[in-house]
Amino acid sequence: CADVLALIARDAVWLSKGPFWEVPLGRRDGSVSISNETDALPPPTANFTVLTQLFAAVNLDAKDLVVLSAGHTIGTSHCFSFSDRLYNFTGMENPSDIDPTLEPQYMMRLKSKCASLNDNTTLVEMDPGSFKTFDTDYFKLVSKRRGLFHSDGALLTDPFTRAYVQRHATGAFKDEFFADFAASMIKMGNANPLTGGQGEIRKKCSVVNH
Numbered sequence: 775c776a777d778v779l780a781l782i783a784r785d786a787v788w789l790s791k792g793p794f795w796e797v798p799l800g801r802r803d804g805s806v807s808i809s810n811e812t813d814a815l816p817p818p819t820a821n822f823t824v825l826t827q828l829f830a831a832v833n834l835d836a837k838d839l840v841v842l843s844a845g846h847t848i849g850t851s852h853c854f855s856f857s858d859r860l861y862n863f864t865g866m867e868n869p870s871d872i873d874p875t876l877e878p879q880y881m882m883r884l885k886s887k888c889a890s891l892n893d894n895t896t897l898v899e900m901d902p903g904s905f906k907t908f909d910t911d912y913f914k915l916v917s918k919r920r921g922l923f924h925s926d927g928a929l930l931t932d933p934f935t936r937a938y939v940q941r942h943a944t945g946a947f948k949d950e951f952f953a954d955f956a957a958s959m960i961k962m963g964n965a966n967p968l969t970g971g972q973g974e975i976r977k978k979c980s981v982v983n984h
Contacts (some may be wrong), residue, residue, distance in 0.1 A: 775979035776801035780963050787959075790848050792908025793952035795960060802973030805982050818855045818923035822931045832965035834958070840935040841958040843926060844942075844951070847912035848905060850897040853888035856923050860884055861891045875927050877919040884922075898922065910945050917943035 777799045788794045816828045829839050859873035860881060872881060887898050899905035900922050901912050912921075916939050921927045929935040942951050974983050 775803045775976050778979065784959070787845075787848075787908050787955075790906060790908040792848075793956045795956035798960060798963065801963075802968040803976040803979075803982075804968065805974050805984075816925060818851070818925050819858070820925050820928065822928040822935075825925055825928060832962070834962060834965070836932065836934050837938070837954070838958040838961060840929050840938045841951070841954045842962065843929060844910075844912045844955065846900045846922065846926060847910075848908050849900050850905060851900055851922060853893040853896045853898060854891075856884070856898075857888050857891050857893060859924065860888060873924075873927075875919060875930075880918075880920040910942050910948055910951055913939050913942040913951075914945065 777797070780797050780799075780801065784795060784797050814828065814831065816825055820828070825839055826836060829835065834842075859876055861869075861871070863871050863873045865871075876884075884898065888896055901909075901915065904911050915921060916926050916929055919927065919930070921929070929939050941947060977983055
């Protein structure tokens with residue numbers, strides 16, 4: 775089942791006009807499900823320090839961070855994942871309490887979609903205009919301070935990741951980015967595999983074997 779998820783992720787990217795790569799197979803499935811293990815996933819509110827720490831914990835570096843963040847070129851997000859950038863950013867509780875790193879016109883567009891901090895249903899495109907296509911437009915948006923999440927904007931706070939963003943914001947190095955993304959996905963897929971007596975190959979993906 776872990777292999778199936780890895781293959782589906784690859785195929786979703788490819789069907790969205792992104793790169794194709796050979797997925798290494800042979801993963802084992804976990805024998806338990808622990809909800810708080812998801813706390814190790816990079817949250818959309820994270821700054822660069824937190825992001826690099828979380829990535830380093832699974833042997834991923836700053837290049838992997840900026841490359842994999844570009845997965846935000848496809849899909850949508852609920853308002854609650856970023857609405858604190860639009861309202862009550864520092865806890866001042868007034869209309870002007872916004873994230874100053876967010877480009878003003880983009881911020882107003884987001885406010886027109888997400889009316890308040892309590893909006894838990896509205897979906898917003900992560901890459902407006904091409905959210906169904908895997909391309910380099912994500913980098914163009916981030917370079918203009920129009921990244922949707924804190925974590926997107928954080929890429930501009932480090933010299934290395936900022937340079938990568940700016941290089942690929944030109945759209946002139948698509949093949950290079952596609953190759954980088956494929957390599958980082960394979961690297962991420964190889965993080966902390968279950969070996970020896972750990973895990974199992976599930977007969978049914980929704981339940982453990984015992």
